[in-house]
Amino acid sequence: MDVTPIIDPLNDAQREAVTAADNPMLVIAGAGSGKTRVLVHRIAWLVEVDGVSPHGILAVAFTNKAAAEMRIRIEKLLGEPINNLWVGTFHGLAHRLLRRHWQEAGLPQSFQILDSEDQHRLLKRMCKNLELDETTWIPREIQYFINKQKDDGLRPEHIADHGDQNRRQLIHFYKLYQDICEQSGLVDFAELLLRAHELWLHHPNLLERYRRRFRHLLVDEFQDTNAIQYAWLRVLAGETGIPFVVGDDDQSIYRWRGARVEHIYKFQKDFPNARVVKLEQNYRSTGTILKAANAIIENNSTRMDKKLWTGGNDGDLIKLYNAYNERDEADFVIARIQEWIRGGNRRDETAVLYRSNAQSRVFEESLLRANLPYRVYGGQRFFERAEIKDALAYLRLIENRNDAPSFERVVNVPTRGIGATTVNTIREYARANALPMWEAARSLAGGQLPGRAANAVQAFLMLIETLAGDTRDIELHEQVDHIIQRSRLTDHYRKEPREKAEARIENLEELVSAARGFEDDEAEEGMSPMAAFLAHAVLESGDAQGDEWDDCVQLMTLHSVKGLEFPLVFMTGMEDGLFPHQRSMNDADGLEEERRLCYVGTTRAMSELYLTCAEQRRMYGVDKFAHPSRFIREIPEDLIEEVRPSIRVSRPVSHARSRPGQTLTGSTRKPGGLGKAAENGIQLGQHVCHGKFGEGVVLNYEGTGAHARVQVNFATAGTKWLVMSYAKLELM
């Protein structure tokens, strides 16, 4: 047997992990150290050398995309498709188990998954029905509470109210919500994990079966596991399982959504015979970039000691640009990208990173002006669009008449004369008689509703039944198409403004295509293609921007860039308050997570890294002055080169626009090159007069000769940047 393709591409540390004996293994893998490679090669090693059947291996990734990629890489390495290997996300795997063992899990066979929007809508409706005080009962907060409990593995009966009235109410609400879900056959995301965990706890023989089957448990992005995920894994591993987990404590950036990096330490306690391997050799970035990344992350107090290094060159210095505002920042970035492209490089080798989504706008405008194609990550995903969810609600109702949220969603879409009053009556009747909405509607349409409403409801019920009958024996995509047409959703959306209508109808057509192309590889026996498709739609809600996959400049947040790499990277908006974000700046934990985010961003760059900040930024409609991010100061000076330095000066305190605490001084800034004396007879702090704007004070000054620009704070007109050669300023 030839193991060279599995072993040869690995360094010593990677090889140690890949070829390890049957021990629990914790791999601490720095950014760009080949962590996915280790996982993939480990699986290949198990199969090829240790003779483990893929049937006995379970691999967990954090996103569907990562899972799909992992499978492809494994199959490529092994040279054949591997069908009986379980690779997926925690949610995907939990779902698979629940489909398989729906009876043991106490679920109806036709259970459906509730996404977070569905969950929110349901809770909102519950709040309204219960007529709770809407200032204290905020659906978002209730949602957060319920999900948090579930993520911690808690059912309502497990939670103590600590004698707190409010908390007792919340727990009661959780119970109520759970009852509705049970009755409607619905399972939310957190519930998938919780049920899967309970499946182990309540059915020891089932657990035993899976323990015997999955001896090898591999987990990627281990630092991102939450409590219930870890518990599920822990129970499955038992005494005999061999977990192999890979993660990077320095890249833990999702604490706010329940991820606990502490699981890395817990792992070592729970599996005392675990071996720990550190991967520190980086294959991605230049020496300079790695030095900067190391320097930044060293400021965190709680971390495992780890230092990235490369066998490669130091490469270019990191460039820092101090823009005078966010538009200047964007123009600078776009100019650099154009330069990059002129140099014969690709647009998709460049990434513009920012802390929050709102920052993308200025870059988009600049890119549009420059005629550069770009792609913004994030935003609404395909299966989350309103028109798609409407169509899916019809499909779900056909699968499961008890699905109350779907019933409510489409009972009057398109409008068919079933208004709020009628729906309320149905809901009330359902509640009073402990019936599903569907049954309640059937009863009431028999006569207890006013004639017109009764007819409308009757027509709706008939429609669903007819559609169900019509589509029983046809192909999946034909079913979808038929239902979209006959429900008259297309006609409904056609009434909207032209542009919107077109996009919506296109999306509905796209849904039919999605159904046509759908292959239910992982569908469980007894699951109809439609049920599999619906589950797929919720669990894998698709890319936000399916189109525009070709050569585009990549725009995304620092969070969504994790796992990616680009030759040319811009980390923008490097200002205190923006990054680190204001809301994380004041506590140590928050700041450390921001710093890890900075570490993630820095380590995405392969050869060139630009940091940009603006001294003035328009936020929420007002211009604000800002200090450069403290993270810039954490990078050793000799690694940074300032591009086109601008001049710093104390702001005048007397002006209405300036506020205490916003005074900028050159002395605190790094690196050097700031604070040169001004030319052209203009002095910083100089009082000047402008023909149109009147009197003002020179705040800042940038450039030389004909291109020189000056920033003046006018008494009445506010702060302006003026080109010296046009402004005709008079010295006072």
Add this chain to the structure above:
DNA sequence: AATATCTTGCAGTCG
């Protein structure tokens, strides 16, 4: 039921 007007809040994200 569709449309106009007002209020609110404003990090990040995957399943």
Add this chain to the structure above:
DNA sequence: GCAAGATATT
């Protein structure tokens, strides 16, 4: 400053 959601208006 803007967009989404809630509420008022016809």
